Amino acid sequence: MQDDRPIVIVLAPDSFKGSLGARDACSAIAGGLRRVFPNAEIRARPMADGGEGTIDAVLAGGGERKAHDVTGAGGQRRTAGYGMISTPEGPTAIVEAAEIVGLTDPAGLSVAVWDRSTTGMGELLRALLDAGTRRFMIGLGGTSTNDGGAGMLAVLGVRFRDRAGQDVTPTLAGLARVASVDASALDERLASCSLTILSDVTNPLCGGLGATSVFGPQKGIRVEDVGAADDVLKRYADLVEGAFGTRAAHEPGAGAAGGLGFAAHLLGGLSRSGAEVVADLIGLDGALVGASWVLTGEGKSDAQTLAGKAPFVVARRAHAARVPATLLSGAVDRAALPDLGKVFAGCFALPEGPMTLAACIENAPSLLADRAEQLAHLWREAR
């Protein structure tokens, strides 16, 4: 049975990491919904949280995709995509750290984490400054580096020297020998810039909850080296804070992206929730006006989802607009279901029966379409 009554449905999923991007997720969900509501007005607003997929999500609302050649985390040249959009405050660059020093870049991973650097991040910012850009939104997340942002700072004019006064390489290995930091030649154009940091990480730079302790091992720092690496960043942070005359290492989010968050804070960056910023940029609130139902989702939902991930931000805004938001995820953690159930008008997983993770990932588009179709059947009958 089909239903021809007009219905407005907003689709605002994050990407299903490892299987399909947010835009493809929208297409799959829309395909399933149309089998039940062929005449529905479907407003697709692919979401992101500042990590991978942020540029795509933001550009879906307008703007231009650009690219620039930079140095990757391991020293190899690579082409990094970024976006340029118009905002009421002026032209703004949307940058993803993962496009430059991403954890999914095999070339970067082929080099030891001690030798990786965020140099490319500085190169892209400098090029954008040269082109006249003064507004930046930088998505942190999914990086392979742990250099405290030293590579970026070095390109932008900060000098790192050893005891002999020689420049050291802005890597974790190089910073182990740093004895002085000089920020006097910092690119002065940065002072007139607006820098927004998009992140959902609130860790400080150092210590037990710091970048190295929490994220270092998954980037390749051996567990027995975590203490030494953390000490390197601690001394580095003291010297850099002294040179800038301001403190940032204890700020929530300083530990994002291997300490790139720390460096971005020193440059005047202000942290905002990536998902909130993206929701604003894509006009999610406007899309919710007059809508009957919102479908959001992500690869895997658990208690972290409620700590500001994209589906949570979608649900919060939908709630404000009095529109029910339903969650469709690859998997839903059972322990988090009671809390998730308070936020979402139903949380549903992709599998249609017992199946492996690999089968879920391989069939994600059709599973997503089928699940959306069945939810639509229920939705229609309940109305």
Place this chain on the structure above:
Amino acid sequence: MQDDRPIVIVLAPDSFKGSLGARDACSAIAGGLRRVFPNAEIRARPMADGGEGTIDAVLAGGGERKAHDVTGAGGQRRTAGYGMISTPEGPTAIVEAAEIVGLTDPAGLSVAVWDRSTTGMGELLRALLDAGTRRFMIGLGGTSTNDGGAGMLAVLGVRFRDRAGQDVTPTLAGLARVASVDASALDERLASCSLTILSDVTNPLCGGLGATSVFGPQKGIRVEDVGAADDVLKRYADLVEGAFGTRAAHEPGAGAAGGLGFAAHLLGGLSRSGAEVVADLIGLDGALVGASWVLTGEGKSDAQTLAGKAPFVVARRAHAARVPATLLSGAVDRAALPDLGKVFAGCFALPEGPMTLAACIENAPSLLADRAEQLAHLWREAR
């Protein structure tokens, strides 16, 4: 958030075979629904289709559970449960063939299928006749026998003899030597009985779609012996039909329960859909009056579900009562989803993410409760 508006929800699942019975499924679903609708009026009507669980389902609506010692399929004594209920037409016995010659009885399986017999079925019927019972509903399904119902007929007075005029054992092996059948001593009380056969099998007794070809191998008949076994039943059927002066081997359902359907037809039995009869006996239509929503389900849903399985019967009656029926199954066959979607207000599987069949079965009650809860969240918001 909880909702205190009055809502009437009918729960009418079949059993989730291999994991939990229909009544336990109702409890699990009710538990999940109450987290969202604490004040809902929940009408639990566990369903069955004439197979395993039929007695339990019917007795949930009233009546008495009884038991009788009989001969199992392999010759061992066993206690078979049955039910006695009151109907407008008089006291009626609810019998499950699987309680007597069930495929899940290890003692029966320890004996070769050629040597198994439905003797116990005849014993129970005879005992019930002795007790004055004249109305029977016999659920066929889940049996381990393939004797064409000869065991039952023998106990009720039919003689099977070899060429030498000696009685043969009423097993497939014995029937291989049968040369004549004498029904003159058939228990004459049967003539005044009402016998309803509950089955969803429409196979004839013999041939390529017959009991032996289709169900024999899963009972232990070697594939290379299927032809010979089928020939035995064919000759047996000819002789029995001659003795009764009526034909039944080609009737749809004669092939149910290894040919027990054939014998039951000869005794005047009339086939009805097991799920339809159970739905009548448990008062499903009455429960649907004033209901807002029905949840049904089964262990696994596929195209067969639409061929008269319990959830389909529930959906059909719900449709007549203008109440949406949602399906909750352990697994939903993707190929059947388009057709299932036309019948159910949404079809949903148990898994909350990638998981094995064993994990699904082990956690079925909590998965079922969680899924029901999430559906209730969506249902409430859609209203």
